[in-house]
Amino acid sequence: MKKGKFIVFEGLDGSGKGTQIELLTAKMKKDGRRVYRTAEPTLSATGGLIRDVLGGFIQRDAYELSALFLADRIFHNINPLNGIKHFLDQGIDIVCDRYYYSSFAYQGKDAVLDWVMSMNLDCPEIIRPDLCIFLDVDTESCDKRIEDNRFSREIYENKAEQEKIRKRFFEVFELLKNTENIKIVNASRDISLVSADIIKIYESIKEI
Ligand code: TMP
Numbered sequence: 001m002k003k004g005k006f007i008v009f010e011g012l013d014g015s016g017k018g019t020q021i022e023l024l025t026a027k028m029k030k031d032g033r034r035v036y037r038t039a040e041p042t043l044s045a046t047g048g049l050i051r052d053v054l055g056g057f058i059q060r061d062a063y064e065l066s067a068l069f070l071a072d073r074i075f076h077n078i079n080p081l082n083g084i085k086h087f088l089d090q091g092i093d094i095v096c097d098r099y100y101y102s103s104f105a106y107q108g109k110d111a112v113l114d115w116v117m118s119m120n121l122d123c124p125e126i127i128r129p130d131l132c133i134f135l136d137v138d139t140e141s142c143d144k145r146i147e148d149n150r151f152s153r154e155i156y157e158n159k160a161e162q163e164k165i166r167k168r169f170f171e172v173f174e175l176l177k178n179t180e181n182i183k184i185v186n187a188s189r190d191i192s193l194v195s196a197d198i199i200k201i202y203e204s205i206k207e208i
Contacts, residue, residue: 011135014142039097062110105168135187
């Protein structure tokens with residue numbers, strides 16, 4: 001059987017990933033594809049340890065956090081019930097909200113980037129996506145969306161951090177430009193225009 005496609009969405013907090021993931025998965029299902037929507041951090045026990053840090057309840061440094069995200073990601077790939085590999089092998093597409101690119105940008109701005117990248121990219125159990133869509137929105141607009149939609153902010157959800165993370169994302173995309181399929185989409189526009197661009201990108205990879 002043909003393997004499923006593995007699509008990742010990335011972007012700053014408040015960049016509108018949830019909305020665009022919803023629109024793309026609806027289109028894929030309409031096309032008759034089987035799609036599994038997932039996200040990182042996962043709902044695993046390790047994901048819970050990570051959420052405690054993101055919520056500011058427990059402090060951990062960037063190396064500890066990188067290792068936790070790595071463990072969570074390995075579990076996300078290999079767990080036999082609802083892991084990424086399990087679904088791809090059955091021909092089911094995966095649409096994932098964040099993946100290792102987030103570790104490179106968020107932890108890789110504080111920990112040594114090479115270390116964060118190699119432990120993810122060299123891990124044989126971590127599957128490489130077919131496509132990464134980065135929703136590019138300026139930090140000002142993201143900050144406003146966070147302010148309007150959330151009751152509390154997580155540790156990275158402030159403008160100074162988001163500026164550094166955005167810069168890191170672009171440095172990382174430059175490093176990966178020959179080995180990964182990364183598409184940057186201007187997501188400051190109307191939701192339907194952004195969605196139309198994303199669907200075009202998906203259509204360019206769906207039969208490959
Ligand atoms: P979200 O559920 O709102 O996307 O929040 C997840 C947060 O976790 C977000 O601030 C980005 C952060 N994160 C990392 O720092 N490293 C990672 O590897 C991943 C997957 C997420």
